[in-house]
Amino acid sequence: MSVNGPESRGAKAGGRSRRPEIPGTVRRVFSRVDTESLSLIIALALLVIAIASQTDKFFLPRNLLNIGQNVSVLGLVAVGETIVILAGALDISVGSIAGVASVTAAIALQHTSLAGGGVAAGLMIGLAFGVANGLVVTVLRVNPVIATLATFAAFRGIAFLLAPGGKPVGVSNEGFINIGVGRIFDTDTFPGIPVSLLLLIGVAAAVEVMLRYTDFGRSIYAMGGNPAAARLAGISLNRMRIAIYGISGALAGLAGIVVTARVTAGEPASGTQGLELQAITAVLLGGAALTGGKGSVIATMLAVLLVGTLTDGMNLLGIQTFYQDVAQGLLLITAVAIGQYRAARAERARTRTG
Amino acid sequence: MQALSDVSLEVRPGEVLALMGENGAGKSTLLRILSGDYQPDQGWLTLAGQRLTFASPRQARQSGIRVIYQEAEIIPGVDVAENIYAGELPRRGPFVDRGRLAALVREAIKEYGFGTVLPAHADGDKLSPAQRQLVEILRALKSGVKVLALDEPTSSLTDEQVESLFVLIRRLRSEGVAIIYVSHRMREMLQIADRIAVLRDGRLVAVRPVKETSEGEIVRLMVGRDLTDVLERTPSASSRIVLRVRDLNSDWHRGISFEIKAGEVLGFAGLVGAGRTELAKVVFGDYRRNSGTIEVDGRAVDIRHPSHAIAAGIGLAPEDRKGDGLVLIRSVQENVALAILRRLSRFRFIRAALERRVVREYVDRLRIRTPSIGQQVAKLSGGNQQKVVLARWLAAHPKVLILDEPTRGIDVGAKAEIYRLINELANEGIGIMLISSELPEILGLADRVLVMQKGRITGELSAAEATEEKVLELAMLDQLTVESETA
Numbered sequence: 001m002s003v004n005g006p007e008s009r010g011a012k013a014g015g016r017s018r019r020p021e022i023p024g025t026v027r028r029v030f031s032r033v034d035t036e037s038l039s040l041i042i043a044l045a046l047l048v049i050a051i052a053s054q055t056d057k058f059f060l061p062r063n064l065l066n067i068g069q070n071v072s073v074l075g076l077v078a079v080g081e082t083i084v085i086l087a088g089a090l091d092i093s094v095g096s097i098a099g100v101a102s103v104t105a106a107i108a109l110q111h112t113s114l115a116g117g118g119v120a121a122g123l124m125i126g127l128a129f130g131v132a133n134g135l136v137v138t139v140l141r142v143n144p145v146i147a148t149l150a151t152f153a154a155f156r157g158i159a160f161l162l163a164p165g166g167k168p169v170g171v172s173n174e175g176f177i178n179i180g181v182g183r184i185f186d187t188d189t190f191p192g193i194p195v196s197l198l199l200l201i202g203v204a205a206a207v208e209v210m211l212r213y214t215d216f217g218r219s220i221y222a223m224g225g226n227p228a229a230a231r232l233a234g235i236s237l238n239r240m241r242i243a244i245y246g247i248s249g250a251l252a253g254l255a256g257i258v259v260t261a262r263v264t265a266g267e268p269a270s271g272t273q274g275l276e277l278q279a280i281t282a283v284l285l286g287g288a289a290l291t292g293g294k295g296s297v298i299a300t301m302l303a304v305l306l307v308g309t310l311t312d313g314m315n316l317l318g319i320q321t322f323y324q325d326v327a328q329g330l331l332l333i334t335a336v337a338i339g340q341y342r343a344a345r346a347e348r349a350r351t352r353t354g
Numbered sequence: 355m356q357a358l359s360d361v362s363l364e365v366r367p368g369e370v371l372a373l374m375g376e377n378g379a380g381k382s383t384l385l386r387i388l389s390g391d392y393q394p395d396q397g398w399l400t401l402a403g404q405r406l407t408f409a410s411p412r413q414a415r416q417s418g419i420r421v422i423y424q425e426a427e428i429i430p431g432v433d434v435a436e437n438i439y440a441g442e443l444p445r446r447g448p449f450v451d452r453g454r455l456a457a458l459v460r461e462a463i464k465e466y467g468f469g470t471v472l473p474a475h476a477d478g479d480k481l482s483p484a485q486r487q488l489v490e491i492l493r494a495l496k497s498g499v500k501v502l503a504l505d506e507p508t509s510s511l512t513d514e515q516v517e518s519l520f521v522l523i524r525r526l527r528s529e530g531v532a533i534i535y536v537s538h539r540m541r542e543m544l545q546i547a548d549r550i551a552v553l554r555d556g557r558l559v560a561v562r563p564v565k566e567t568s569e570g571e572i573v574r575l576m577v578g579r580d581l582t583d584v585l586e587r588t589p590s591a592s593s594r595i596v597l598r599v600r601d602l603n604s605d606w607h608r609g610i611s612f613e614i615k616a617g618e619v620l621g622f623a624g625l626v627g628a629g630r631t632e633l634a635k636v637v638f639g640d641y642r643r644n645s646g647t648i649e650v651d652g653r654a655v656d657i658r659h660p661s662h663a664i665a666a667g668i669g670l671a672p673e674d675r676k677g678d679g680l681v682l683i684r685s686v687q688e689n690v691a692l693a694i695l696r697r698l699s700r701f702r703f704i705r706a707a708l709e710r711r712v713v714r715e716y717v718d719r720l721r722i723r724t725p726s727i728g729q730q731v732a733k734l735s736g737g738n739q740q741k742v743v744l745a746r747w748l749a750a751h752p753k754v755l756i757l758d759e760p761t762r763g764i765d766v767g768a769k770a771e772i773y774r775l776i777n778e779l780a781n782e783g784i785g786i787m788l789i790s791s792e793l794p795e796i797l798g799l800a801d802r803v804l805v806m807q808k809g810r811i812t813g814e815l816s817a818a819e820a821t822e823e824k825v826l827e828l829a830m831l832d833q834l835t836v837e838s839e840t841a
Binding site: 222 | 638
């Protein structure tokens with residue numbers, strides 16, 4: 001929901017230069033974060049306070065940047081999932097696509113020994129499989145959940161079939177490995193910013209800009225909000241769906257590349273640890289409507305950060321992984337329940353006034 | 355608005371009372387009150403001298419009043435027999451006594467003569483609407499119905515099915531059931547009813563014994579409303595044809611041909627179900643066109659998707675504003691700009707300042723009352739929502755604008771504004787295809803009226819010769835002649 005603040009008539013009237021536009025944009029961005037993600041920011045702050053009160057390791061630069069590096073895979077997948085959910089669909093196959101891309105990238109590296117070759121192969125295969133999802137949904141008219149549930153299984157199988165003997169394919173290309181573990185600006189005292197985090201920030205920013213400022217992005221919100229109205233306004237839903245699944249697949253492919261670089265192997269089981277479910281969790285935690293038309297990449301990224309911080313904090317405190325899973329589940333239920341409560345209250349307020 | 359006011363009506367045991375009226379005359383509301391769905395603000399029902407108040411449809415059914423709607427309820431995945439006996443299946447111990455159930459149902463179906471049309475073992479969700487109605491009627495009979503109301507029961511029936519329904523109705527009448535029969539089909543009414551009650555604008559205008567009335571009189575009673583408060587339009591049609599549809603066939607339509615000139619308002623009248631909304635969607639490319647050609651501004655266009663229609667210069671404000679027109683959870687700005695996103699963009703990026711300027715222009719022009727253009731459309735009133743849809747299409751500068759029930763469900767003030775707007779747009783040279791079920795609206799605004807019935811155009815009237823009687827005659831009575839020819 002884009003709620004514009006009070007329109008600054010004065011600035012507009014005098015604004016023949018582009019300057020007055022900038023504060024307006026900044027304010028809009030801010031007000032958007034304000035309304036949609038305030039509770040996430042509060043939750044994040046509370047969580048940080050809680051963790052920091054228990055351990056002094058949290059605020060170490062190394063730890064903070066570790067969080068960033070650790071969330072990058074989930075983050076990339078969640079960006080794609082955000083687009084899909086905004087459009088009113090769902091993509092369950094992203095984890096499997098990451099696995100296929102991981103193996104493909106490793107094999108390509110073996111053959112070309114070029115970092116770029118591995119990246120291109122992973123991205124292309126992700127895109128191709130994403131487009132395949134889109135074709136199943138549009139041409140064969142299979143419900144998105146069922147379609148990607150099916151390809152979730154099929155793509156996973158393909159990942160293991162591609163890997164010789166179903167085993168991980170080793171990667172030794174230095175440049176490629178840097179995507180997963182590299183750091184820039186590292187000094188003796190500063191651990192450096194993870195390349196994978198920068199990659200995530202770049203992708204997230206680009207997609208947010210695309211969603212907000214292009215006709216393609218607008219069309220995504222419109223078709224998620226009301227597909228019939230979008231179609232009658234001239235938007236080709238089929239073409240949109242294919243493009244959206246393609247983007248989601250390509251981003252899952254990118255996530256697979258990052259995994260490959262980090263573990264230095266093309267791992268068919270990349271993303272088998274419920275990557276798709278974590279991504280869907282993050283998008284919904286960010287306040288997106290599962291019915292589509294409402295949500296943003298920024299909100300999803302805040303949710304990814306929240307999940308990453310929670311995991312990191314529990315690791316620092318030495319809490320078992322299984323508790324972390326339970327905590328993540330409870331977090332989602334709490335967030336959605338709060339969202340529902342607020343929506344119900346807003347609905348009541350609306351019926352009272354109107 | 356009152357849907358019904360001051361209606362007093364009685365039905366006697368062993369009588370068929372026909373209820374007639376135009377769309378929106380209040381027939382459905384009356385049935386809803388009978389069935390306990392709605393509660394009257396004033397007045398009451400009595401049954402056999404006893405005063406009744408229904409808090410729920412269940413109570414109405416228990417007291418012996420049963421309303422059968424066109425969309426009869428059915429339990430899917432369960433066969434006809436179980437549907438009829440739902441809730442009181444014969445049992446043997448804890449199990450359903452299938453043998454006895456089958457016998458009971460066979461007997462009931464045979465007794466009422468549905469043997470050929472209603473197989474007892476057909477699955478509930480495979481039944482046609484007509485068969486569903488029969489199931490509901492049998493359900494009602496089983497529970498000892500005293501008053502049976504049928505809402506357009508024959509609209510989906512074949513002639514054979516209609517015959518067996520009439521056999522059933524006559525039989526129930528002879529058994530002392532009071533029957534209320536709602537239909538548009540004049541011939542059937544005259545055939546089956548004992549008395550005809552006519553509703554108009556929520557009031558009962560007359561009750562006539564069938565023997566003492568005629569088709570002509572009934573039609574007059576149905577439409578005879580004065581045409582005040584409707585704008586008088588000054589025709590502005592030029593000679594340039596902006597939309598020409600020739601020999602269009604679709605799953606709903608046969609041989610539709612018409613043309614709209616620049617600056618002309620072409621009204622489409624007809625009963626609900628005549629195929630007007632579908633025609634709008636076929637022309638706009640949302641429904642499939644099987645054959646026929648469409649020309650916009652003299653150029654043939656192959657429209658297979660709404661985007662083709664928009665590119666050719668056609669706009670459509672659909673009948674179902676919330677379902678088909680608006681993205682309710684998004685802002686006024688996004689909704690208004692939705693059909694012209696590409697035009698507002700440079701290198702696929704929407705030019706924000708240009709967009710706001712265009713949106714504001716049309717928000718101002720249509721006097722859309724909204725706190726800001728960032729307001730969620732769901733929070734606007736019905737009239738303002740409709741104006742948002744219109745603003746979207748005006749911003750697209752169409753040559754042809756299709757308006758499907760543009761004033762449905764909006765208040766009188768907004769209605770008047772929309773009438774004025776239609777007039778204005780036509781004067782600016784847009785060709786307007788106006789679909790409305792409110793006859794005064796069509797007669798007041800249209801320069802020419804086409805009347806549709808069952809997917810065909812059954813007549814054309816100029817503004818001068820169009821009257822409610824003539825339109826309704828073409829929309830309904832023509833059916834009589836067609837049917838008597840085939841009979």
